Amino acid sequence: MFDLQAAWWELPLRALIVYATLLVFVRVSGRRTVGQFTPFDLLVVMLLSESVSEGLSGGEKSVTGGLLSALTLIILNMAVAFFTSRSKGVQGLVEGNAxxxxxxxxxxxxxxxxxxxxxxxxxxxxxxxxxxxxxxxxxxxxxxxxxxxxxxxxxxx
Structure with a gap:
């Protein structure tokens, strides 16, 4: 249950790749997609989540692996928030401008x-x-x- 099936570093790397790729996809999809969820938009978000889940976990079924992936995503989100709050350039790149x-x-x-x-x-x-x-x-x-x-x-x- 707690034994990892993959190398410990593989899960954070997978999380980083999936996070960065989805961030780019969401930014490219436009402001209105992010700002106002219609039922269609919510469905897309749910399907995105499902479509990347295997890539995120790499088939890892242990509790440790799931927690390691979740921790990586939380740290990435905190890092993005940190850098966007301190740099207008990074903020514009990640969040966009009016x-x-x-x-x-x-x-x-x-x-x-x-x-x-x-x-x-x-x-x-x-x-x-x-x-x-x-x-x-x-x-x-x-x-x-x-x-x-x-x-x-x-x-x-």
């Missing part, structure tokens, strides 16, 4: 398409901000997938 999707009452449809943001999501964000398109000063797609609306000052058109 994208300007509209300005002065005009939406940038090419940016919306590139970021895969439906117009209905922008309209919803405008309603939530109690803002008409003509009152919008700027609209941003945040790194976490949310849409932020800045309104023009009162009396400014």
């Amino acid at each position: 994208a300007l999707i509209g300005k002065d009452g005009r939406l940038f449809h090419e940016v919306l398409r590139r970021e895969r943001v439906p117009l209905s999501d922008v309209e919803q964000a405008l309603r939530e901000a109690d803002c008409d398109l003509s009152q919008m000063k700027k609209a941003f797609l945040e790194a976490d997938g949310k849409i932020s609306i800045l309104q023009k000052a009162e009396g400014v058109q």
Whole structure:
């Protein structure tokens, strides 16, 4: 039950490879995938987890192996959090940056398409901000997938 079937260093190496690869996949998939889970997105996350589980464990069935893999993932997550909190460059690489999707009452449809943001999501964000398109000063797609609306000052058109 506690005896490892593989070399002790193999499990942390597997965890590092899987963690780094999935981090790249999630970043490439776009902000909206990470920021707002639809049932489809949740299904993808669950299937991703299942698809990499064997690669993560390498067939290891011991409690020690499972704990070693889990510890490696926790340490990797703490390291990423540490470096992203201390470096804007690393933060931008890992988490992304806000994208300007509209300005002065005009939406940038090419940016919306590139970021895969439906117009209905922008309209919803405008309603939530109690803002008409003509009152919008700027609209941003945040790194976490949310849409932020800045309104023009009162009396400014």
